[in-house]
Amino acid sequence: MSSRTPSDQAVARHGWPQAVAVVLAGLVAMGLTAALGLWAAGAAELPDGAFPRVVAATVVTAVGGTIELSGNAGGLAESDAGLTVIPLSVTLVGALVIAAGFLRPLRHRAVAGAAELAGWAGRIAALWLLALLALAFAARQTFTFSVGDETIDELGDLFGVSPKVGFETDVPVTLFFGLLWLAGVLVLALLVSRAAPLPPRLLRFQESVRPAAYAMVVLLLAYACLGVVIGLVVAVTRGHAVETLAVLLLGLPNLAWLALTLGLGVTWNGQVEGPFGLPMPHVLDEVLRGKDVAELNLSTLGEQDGRVWWLVAVDAVLLLAAAFVMAKRSPARMRLWQHAVHMAVALALTVLMICLVGRISAHYGLSVLGIGDLGGDLGGELFLDPEVWTAIGLALLWGLVTGFLGGLLAKPVRRRGAAG
Numbered sequence: 001m002s003s004r005t006p007s008d009q010a011v012a013r014h015g016w017p018q019a020v021a022v023v024l025a026g027l028v029a030m031g032l033t034a035a036l037g038l039w040a041a042g043a044a045e046l047p048d049g050a051f052p053r054v055v056a057a058t059v060v061t062a063v064g065g066t067i068e069l070s071g072n073a074g075g076l077a078e079s080d081a082g083l084t085v086i087p088l089s090v091t092l093v094g095a096l097v098i099a100a101g102f103l104r105p106l107r108h109r110a111v112a113g114a115a116e117l118a119g120w121a122g123r124i125a126a127l128w129l130l131a132l133l134a135l136a137f138a139a140r141q142t143f144t145f146s147v148g149d150e151t152i153d154e155l156g157d158l159f160g161v162s163p164k165v166g167f168e169t170d171v172p173v174t175l176f177f178g179l180l181w182l183a184g185v186l187v188l189a190l191l192v193s194r195a196a197p198l199p200p201r202l203l204r205f206q207e208s209v210r211p212a213a214y215a216m217v218v219l220l221l222a223y224a225c226l227g228v229v230i231g232l233v234v235a236v237t238r239g240h241a242v243e244t245l246a247v248l249l250l251g252l253p254n255l256a257w258l259a260l261t262l263g264l265g266v267t268w269n270g271q272v273e274g275p276f277g278l279p280m281p282h283v284l285d286e287v288l289r290g291k292d293v294a295e296l297n298l299s300t301l302g303e304q305d306g307r308v309w310w311l312v313a314v315d316a317v318l319l320l321a322a323a324f325v326m327a328k329r330s331p332a333r334m335r336l337w338q339h340a341v342h343m344a345v346a347l348a349l350t351v352l353m354i355c356l357v358g359r360i361s362a363h364y365g366l367s368v369l370g371i372g373d374l375g376g377d378l379g380g381e382l383f384l385d386p387e388v389w390t391a392i393g394l395a396l397l398w399g400l401v402t403g404f405l406g407g408l409l410a411k412p413v414r415r416r417g418a419a420g
Helices: 006-012 016-040 051-062 088-106 114-138 150-159 171-192 200-238 241-264 282-288 298-304 306-328 336-357 388-410
Strands: 067-072 077-084 141-144 164-169 268-273 294-296 360-368 380-386
Touching: 016 051, 016 088, 016 114, 016 241, 051 067, 051 088, 051 114, 051 141, 051 164, 088 114, 088 171, 088 241, 114 164, 114 171, 171 200, 200 241, 200 306, 200 336, 241 268, 241 298, 241 306, 241 336, 241 388, 268 282, 282 294, 282 298, 294 298, 298 306, 306 336, 306 388, 336 388
Parallel strands: none
Antiparallel strands: 067 077, 067 164, 077 360, 141 164, 268 294, 268 380, 360 380
16 A cells, blocks of 8 residues: 655656656647748748758757858859847747646645656756757758859859858757746746746745746736737738748747837847848838838837837737736735835846847858859848846836736735735
C-alpha cells in the first residue's frame, strides 16, 4: 500500500515524460504556426526542398536565435546580407503552450519547494536545449539564383560559379538566447498564475508582483486579439486574404505591440529602401520609405492617415482596464500611490521588452563581376529602432496616471485580504 501524500503524487506527475510532452507541444505549436505563415507568404515554392529548413530557421529566430546570411559565386559574385527580426506570432504561441504545460502539474497547491520547481524547470530546459540543437543544425540551406541579367547568368553557368545565397544558424548564440527565452517564459508563468505555487521565501512578493505581471500579460494579449480582429476585417473588406494571413501568423504582435508604443507617444526611427517593405498597414511604408532616416510616431503617421490618433484613445482605455484588473487582484489594504507605482514599473518593463524584441534590421547587397549596383531590386535596407529612454519615460508617466485611476475604480469591488 502506497504511503505517498497528495503533494508527493503531484511531484511525481512532472517527471521526464511530462517534460518531453511540454517541449514537444511547444515545438509542434511553433512549427505549425511558422509553417502556415510561411506557406501563406509563398515560401513553399522555394527551390531545393528548402521549406522545412526555412520553418526551422523561423522557429529558431522566434526564441532569440541568430540566422547568418551569406552568398558568393567564387570571384564572380559576392553578397552582403543580414537579417534581424523576431516573428513574434510564433514566439507568443510557443510561450503560451510551454507556460501552460509547465504550470499544469503545479495547480491547486499553495507552496512548492525551490528544489522541486528547479528540478521541474531543469528537466524542461535540458530537453529544450537538445531540441534547439537539432533545429539549429536543420536550419541551414543554400540557394542558386538568377541575377536577372541573361549574359551574367550564362557566364555563371559556363564557369560553374552561379551566384548562391544561403543561411545557417549561429549555434552557440542560439542555445544561449533560446535558454534565456525559456527561463523568461517559465518565470513569467509562475508570476502570472495565482494557481501556481511559490517557494515560501518568495510568498511575500506575490502581493505586489503577481497582480502587475498578470495585468501586463492581459494587456499584451488584448492588443494581440485586437490585431487579429483588425486583420480579419482587412482581409474580408480589402482582399489580400492570404497575405494578411501570413502577417497574422508570423508578425501580428510585431505590429500590435508597435501600435501600443506609438499610442503612448513613443518615436521609432527607421528607413525602408529597395525591395524591402513592411507588410501592413501601408502607411508605415509610406512614412519610412526613402533615402533618409525617418521618424515614426503619431505626428508623422497622422500626416498620412489621421485615424492613427485613435491609438491614444485605445491605449488609454486598455491601460486603464489593465490597471483596474491589477488593483482588483491586489490586497484591499494597498494604497492608491502603490497601485500607481506598481503599474508604472510594470508598464515600463513591458515597453522595454517591446523595444528590445520589436527591432527590425535587414539589408542585402549584390556585386557581380565587380558591379555593385545591378538594379532590378538586388539591394536594399530596412531598419526600425525605438528611442528607448523616451519610451520608458512615457511608460512610467502613463503607468502612474492609469495605475492611480485604476485603483480608484477598483476600490468598491476590490477583494479583502492578501493576494491569492
